[in-house]
Amino acid sequence: MSTALSELDGGAVEKESESARHHRLRWVVLGVLALAQLMVVLDATIVNISLPHAQAALGFDNADRQWIVTAYALAFGSLLLLGGRLSDLWGRKITFIIGLVGFAAMSAIGGAAVSFEMLVAARAGQGVFGALLAPAALSLLTTTFTDPAERGRAFGIFGAIAGGGGALGLLLGGMLTEWASWRWCLYVNVPIAIIALVGAVLFIGAQRSEHRPKLDIPGVVLVSTALFSIVYGFSNAETNGWADWATITWLVSGAVLLAAFVWWQSRAEHPLLPLRVIADRTRAGSYLVVFIAGIGMFGIFLFLTYYLQQNLGFSPIRTGLAFLPMIGMLVVTATTATGVLLPRFGPRWLMASGMMIAAGGMVLLTQITETSSYATHVLPALLVLGVGIGASMAPAMQGAISGVSSDDAGVASATVNTMQQVGGSVGTALLSTIAASAASSYATTHAMHVINPAELAQLAAVHSYTTAFWVAAAVFALGSVIAAVVVRGGKLPAAAPDAVAMAH
Known part of the structure; x- marks a missing residue:
């Protein structure tokens, strides 16, 4: 009798531990999700530095070069909302695992590419599986962390990766290109995905929506x-x-x-995207802030990379290292902002002040000249930008999914990623065309005063960068105004009751 009772009791304990296991391992789960998010964000920039080497190896011309970047952006950006809804329909864990496996496979194909067409197809494939992976990761984070204080810390870490991953991609891309081969800028995703996959299978609990609407x-x-x-x-x-x-x-x-x-x-x-998700003022304002941050951040990475390499003579690795202080400041600010300030003051003024600080950092960058040094002109601006983006990006990511039911968590998360991705595409195109026209007009108006063509080209290039930085500063300032006007004052709502039930 006692044996039967002890067996029964053991079964109950086992059953209880199974239901509570996902919650108990929530910080391990955060590590798995952060690794997957890092992989997706890295791939937006890691290939950029290796493009000249890939071009030499596969023999494609300059006009085709942009397709290596654009193929990923097109597939990723256009399919994110579908990926978010599929994670709500199939279950977040299943979608996450499919995304990981597919992303790793496409990365391996891209690394082994023997032609331009094969590389472009692999990059598009990365975008397709990234569109499954990114929203599943963010919605898993939403349903895993339901305690406000813990959720703040988790989103701080996740937001820091979303904000700083692009700069880290430049560093990693430079290191792999210089020390190994351009192919390793793609192969590197395979070991990252395998580690994340093992973590997902072992530690993430099965999460399936009770209501499964048709697609x-x-x-x-x-x-x-x-x-x-x-x-x-x-x-x-x-x-x-x-x-x-x-x-x-x-x-x-x-x-x-x-x-x-x-x-x-x-x-x-x-x-596909219930309008209730974007009708809320806090969520709508957060989506806009993420969009605007995407425009500004890509501007920083793009033109500062050019300036450091072409004007200051930095190597690819040194260029990547130059961004590290910004990433460090971004991580510290993002975790402090979401863990300490957000629960106390709410997202409105945190996002507004963060965007304005970022605008100030961009204004500092407008002061660079062809003879500026990294330590006196670039580094202070990067530190200010790290504070500004960290203070706005992580709270915006948390505000963007605040108060949604678990059934809408996937599509709300996908909307965040869509805004960042489309913002990056808009920023790259908008700032590139503004910079190009600024360079040509400067060269035309100053041709009579500067005799040396090489010196004129350098002066025109620096002028084009500072013009782009002024525009990015205005964009960040606009983001500050939008956050102050659109986002509702006060603290964020508590997690939805059904999200709590899923996480425990």
Whole structure:
């Protein structure tokens, strides 16, 4: 009798530990999710530094070079909302694992590419599986951390990775290109994915939504083609200019399709993006802040990389190391902002002040000249930018998924990633075209005063960077105003009751 009772009791304990295990291992789960997020963010920039080497190996021309970057951005940006909804339908753990395996496989194919077409196809494949992986990771984070204080710390770490991963990608890309081969900029994802996969299988509890609505196929088609058109339009603008008929056609088509998508979502029985997700002021403001941060951050990475390498003569590795102080400041600020300040003061003024500090950092960068030094002109600006982006980005990511039910966690998370990705595409194209026109106008107006063509080219380049930094400063300042006006005052709402039930 006592044996039977002890067996029964042991079974109950075992059952209890199974249901509580995911919550008990929540910090280990955070490590797994952070690793996956880092891999996705790295791939937006890690390939950039290795492009000249890949070009020499595979023999494609300069006009085709942008497709190595654009193929990833197009697939990732246009399919994120679908990926988010699939994680709600299939279950977050399953979607996360499929994303990891697919991303690793595509990275291996890209690393082994023997032709330009094979490399572009692999990069597009990375984007497809990244669109499954990124929203699943963020929604798993949402449903795993339900205690406000713990959630703040978790989102601080996650937000720091989202903000600083691009700069880390430049460093890692430089190291791998210089010490190994450009192919390792793709192969490096395989060991990262394997570690994350083992962690996901062992530590993440099964999470499945109780309500499984049908997939909104018209919504998927509308939003995917809309986002594809917008990202492609901005990529085309970077290459061929804003007046090019293809640029105008793609951007107008994207805007029309996006409007049609919003109209359809208000009428669909099972909408892909329920309008209740974006109707909340705090979430809407947070999405806009993430979008604007994406524009500004890509501007920092792009033009500062050019300046450090071409004007100050930094090697790829030294360029990557130059960004590390910003990442360090970003990590410290993001974890402090979400762990200490956000629960006390709420997101509104934290995001607004962070964006304004980032604008100040960009203004500092506008002061660089062709004879500036890293220590006196670049480093102080990077430290200020780290504080500003850390104070705004991590709270915005938490605000963007605050108060949503667990059924909408995937699609709300996907919207955050979409905003950052599209913001990056917009920022790269917008700031590149502004910089290009600033360089050509400077060269034209100063040709009579500067006799040495090489010196003129250098002066024009620095002028183009400072012009782009002024525009980025204005963009960050606009983000500050939007956060102050749109985001609701007060603290964030507690986690949804059904999210609590899932996590424990």
